[in-house]
Amino acid sequence: MSRLQQNTQLSDAAIAVLTCAASNDCVVVMDGTYGRDVAAAEGITTRGTAYLILLLVKRDIIHVDEARTAIDAMIDEGWYCAPNVYAAIIRKLDSLEN
Structure with a gap:
């Protein structure tokens, strides 16, 4: 997840949400295409x-x-x-x- 923290295109909030979801095997509610793409690359399920x-x-x-x-x-x-x-x-x- 350190890759997420180094991603300057993600907001601090998006990094926190994605990190939390990855740690807890949760689904993320996210509408932004870039954030959803990053989530998919990290194996995190998203919904809009x-x-x-x-x-x-x-x-x-x-x-x-x-x-x-x-x-x-x-x-x-x-x-x-x-x-x-x-x-x-x-x-x-x-x-x-x-």
């Missing part, structure tokens, strides 16, 4: 924020409408989501609503 929201819907913790609102609010606040990924999220939410 959208995964968590979809999981909440699947487990009936939140309703589909709340999930859509959350995704749209995150985008409004600066969360980047490629248009094709957004479309896939919405399609998945639509399928969960039925």
Whole structure:
């Protein structure tokens, strides 16, 4: 894990999260492509924020409408989501609503 600490392209927070996940065999919630690539190289499983929201819907913790609102609010606040990924999220939410 010393490689992580020497990686100047990762934030201190990302290094801490990845180091903790590697030490405890945990899944990391991370959306940034570079961080996810580093995690994959280190054998660390990642999931994105959208995964968590979809999981909440699947487990009936939140309703589909709340999930859509959350995704749209995150985008409004600066969360980047490629248009094709957004479309896939919405399609998945639509399928969960039925």
